[in-house]
Amino acid sequence: MSALGPDSCALGPHATGKQDAQHLCNNASFASATIYYPTESGLKSLPSVVIVGGWGCGEQAMAAWAPFYASHGIVAMTIGTPSPFTDSPAVRSKALLDASLALQGEHERADSVLRGRLDISRRAVQGYSLGGGGAQLAALADPTLKCVIALAPDGGYMFPSKHSLSFPSPPPTAVPVLILCGDNDEEAPPKKFGWPHYRQTGAAKLIFEVEGGDHYTPLGPAGGTKHQAEAGSMSMELWCVNCSTICACWMCQCPLALWCTPCPCATLNGPTGHAADRAPRGAIGGVALAWLRLFLLDDETARSQLVLRPDIASGFECSGIEAPLAMDRS
Template sequence: MSRSSIVRRNIVKRSAVLAAAAAVGAAAFLGPQAFAGQPDTTTSAALQVSAFAKGPDPTDQSIRAQKGPFAVQQQSVAAQSGRAFNRGTVYYPTDTSQGTYGAVAVIPGFLEPEFTTSWYGPTLASYGFVVITLEPNSITDFPEPRSNQLLAAVDWLANESPVKDRVDPNRLAVMGHSMGGGGTLLAASKNPALKAAIPLAPWNMSSNFSDVTVPTLIIGADNDVIAPTFMHADPFYESLKGNQNQGYLKLKGADHFTTNGYTATVTKFAVSWLKRFVDDDTRYSQFLCPAPSPDASFVSFKVGCPV
């Protein structure tokens, strides 16, 4: 064999050894999935989890449960002269080891006392939020005053309440049923710094909320005769959908009051929405986007992806 042939053979062998070493090094760095030709989703997913994320990795089954992973306590809030909202109840996780929590204010609808939507308090708190459920100033209040009560309550929760040390004042959200849902949309319009809004079977005289930039999930009911979706939820969403991060869940076989009691579907979407936008926890994006197909519990779910 000529000297030039020997040199070429040695170069080829040395190159092969270096390539093999590089491949082994890459596998050690990127993990076994990358070595097998798959992306390293474990590393990228870990980098995407927000500093505000709390609780175990969610599953479709876990987020349908009425009780989440956190133990909860509650405290009554008495009416107080000069305060912009009435009495209510605060629910909060007992765990103080994981930093502060996002906060949510919930208000019921026309002629409804606090207890009609009180189930959201312990349920949402058990998923890692501080929640206040409200008695309206008057059960006959229209959406406008309800919006002001929601904003006052969530501000009080973060800055003056006995549990303010558990609340991150920069991560606040609002929810409401019927006229409280209309109030929720108005509150989101008034305060774009809110992280999320969830109107439940919303009712409002105006149907244009195109100025709302807060991530908003409307939950409507296909058999609602009090706030028919074609008059309320549908046009509300149509006015919203041009903005980023707006969603619309239409429940199947549901009436105006379905959202006033626990259902697995409402819990799944409400928890996912709050976790995604209040906690910036992208582990919950999988339950929102791509939009899941309808099942026996809902007619449709619309959302602008990605979320």
């Protein structure tokens, strides 16, 4: 029985607050931001994680993760990018790194709720889908990050090579990487993306493949669903407009239509998988939190949890966590 089961996606002991952070969006790489933080003023030296979504995602698509982390003592900031339907993993990587550095300025800003409360050296990033590819690129670009989390990662191979995820040889070993994915993901199949990314990562690493999980499963700590995500997202009419716009670009023989064509439509913005006292797929949140506890909070007790294969895993492997390797997928 894994220590990280259905109850491990519950909210933590800290009350949380939320603050619009549009004042941080002076850099063109991210267009919106929201900070989630523990409200107790006595909590100091707080680490932080910045979170970005995937193709077509606005920042609220990641809104289930941020209060979960904040309730466990980790400042979390969700961000939205200017062109969510067309930006690549490289664009999302830059957005994550720019936003992470901008967030650290709240430690000194006079009117900030985080003034004097951040540990600016303890930073992490997390991304979903194409944002998961972006998170791994961020790990390659900035060795000062303490760790990254890639949810259902997509390398962005439909984009020009300089905008997609590729690994140098040998890959850097500085930034630990956690990959969370579902074995039934048809949009970013783990055999094509998650597992090859894991095997090419040179740092401490862990991959957790959820049995029966699809592309929506890692959208929140309790396990997201496609129905909930679509319920809070754009209308079908806007989807049709978006598809028509892209198809028109392809008919004009633009091979980079998905990359360079700005999309005027609304974004996929339905949060799903919110923290719960008990959820069948609660180990998703438990493993992600344990990863941040180990590398952001220096909580050594998380090591023994991270090497235990969750009951809902169809595939699970870790390396470089200084503990016996968990069983590889068959």
